[in-house]
Amino acid sequence: MIKMIKGGVTAAKGFCAASTAAGIKYQNRQDMAMLYSEVPCAVAGTFTTNLVKAAPVKWDQKIVYESKKAQAVVINAGIANACTGEEGMRYCRQTAEKVGELLPVPEDQVLVASTGVIGMQLPMERICAGIEAMVPALSGETESGHAAAQAIMTTDTHEKEIAVEVMLGGVPVTIGGMCKGSGMIHPNMCTMLSFVTTDAAIAQPLLLEALQADVCDTYNMISVDGDTSTNDTCLLLANGMAENPVISEKNEDYDRFCEALRTVNEYLAKQMAGDGEGATALFEVKVIGAETKEQAKIISKSVITSNLTKAAIYGHDANWGRILCAMGYSGAQFDPEKVDLFFESAAGKMQIIKDGVALDYSEEEATKILSEPEVTAIADIKMGTEEATAWGCDLTYDYVKINADYRS
Known part of the structure; x- marks a missing residue:
């Protein structure tokens, strides 16, 4: 059984967090965060599929695939450190070196993550000053994790965090997480950053396999605007401090761990x-x-990325033709004349089309259903028993306003 508990990245044993206002781009708000484990962690990660990869992505990939251990993460918001050449890579190293000066952590166990404007160089004096401010403030308190989740935001309207508890080998194990992401979000790792911590004892190869498999059904099933970022990173750190029997093979404990991980990642993805x-x-x-x-998967992702459909959702318009159209150009084969389509929300559920043809439904009732803050379209293609879910959002005037002046 998976139990929701209070907290985020500091919920698991041995994890601390801190944040500070370094003035990297934003003024009068915290814009740097740090995570630290009392002991080295097995680390897993998944990263953007964009050919243009930010320096922090390249740095973290090396740690995940070569060092396979990590103990600290430094995150900044405002500047992405992307398209910054050798200087950008050098800044990643300087960040790791600064952490190593203040904490007993080797350079190759310090992960870095950045989000914000592409092409600008990091102000390293402010980054280093931010690290100096955060190290003595590191705390395992719930409030520290909450503040860290706020500090990594860019255009996000609220912090995103979760924590769950699951029994593994008769021992309570905690998985906590935080993420940021609001724009430049698209399937195949989306500008999203996600950080998941756990006190589970699990072998690194299995940790990596679990994360890579889960990302396919969570973060890779969301889209906001069809743009895959240069900085997408999801990191999973396991320090083993719960002292459960080490998960070294795919057994019942591994399955339960994967289920709990899915709960965390799906929640963050939907947020x-x-x-x-x-x-x-x-x-x-x-x-x-x-x-x-x-x-x-192909069909559901095609629908959530359709700008026409997203605009219809914003207008609370049951324009089912746009959904069927997006399904049709997805590249997946199905019979349009067998499709049933439903709209569902807290206001009710309604069938809109049956066997590809519109029913005599109430537009007023459909508008009521589509006016809720969470709306679901269910398409039954009547070919088998498999299913998949994708998540997106409506397309509004404000999206254009936000992105028209993002750099200013």
Whole structure:
């Protein structure tokens, strides 16, 4: 059984967090955060599929795939450290070296993450001063994790964090997480940063396999605007301080760990989709009755990335033709004349089309259903038993306003 508990990245044993206002780009708000584990952690990570990768992504990939251990993470908001050449990589190293001066952590166990404007160089004096301010403030208190989740935001409207508890080998194990992401979000790792901490004892290869498999059904199933960022990073750190029997093979404990990890990542993914820049609604698309899961994924993602559909959701308009159209150009094969489509929200559920043809439904009732802050479209393609869910948001005037002056 998975139990929701209070907190975020500091909920698991041995993890501390701190944040500070370094003045990197934003004024009068915290814009740097730090995570630290009392002991070295097994580390896993997944990263952007964009060919243009930010320096922190390259730095973290080396640690995940070569060092395979980490003990600290330094995050800044405001400047992405992307498209910054050798200087950007040198700044990652300087960040790690600064942490190593103040904490007993080797350079190759310090992860870095950045989010914000592409092409600007980091002000390293402020970064280093921020680290100096955060190290003595590191704390395992819930409030410290909460403040860290706030500090990593850019255009996000609220912090995003979660913590759960699960029994592994008769021992309570905690998984906590925080993320940021509101724009430049698209399937295949989206500008999203996600940090998940756990006190579970688990072998690094299995930790990496669990994360990579889970990302396919969580973060890779969300989209805000169709743009895949240069900085997408999801990091998972496991310090083993729960002292559960070490998970070294795929057994019942591994399955339970994966289930709890799914709970955390799905929650964070939905939080990002629902907090899309300018968004007023979380738009969920569930494809059922598919022949294969991949078919269901392709179709559901096609619908949530359709700008016409997203605009219709903003207008609370049951324009089902746009959904069927997006399904049709997805590249997946299905029979349009067998599709049933439903809209659902807290206001009720309504079938809109049956076997590809519109029913005599009430537009007024449909508008009521589509006016809720969370709206689901369910498409049954009647080909099998597989299904998949994707998450997006509506497209509003404010999205254009936010991105028209993002650098100013």
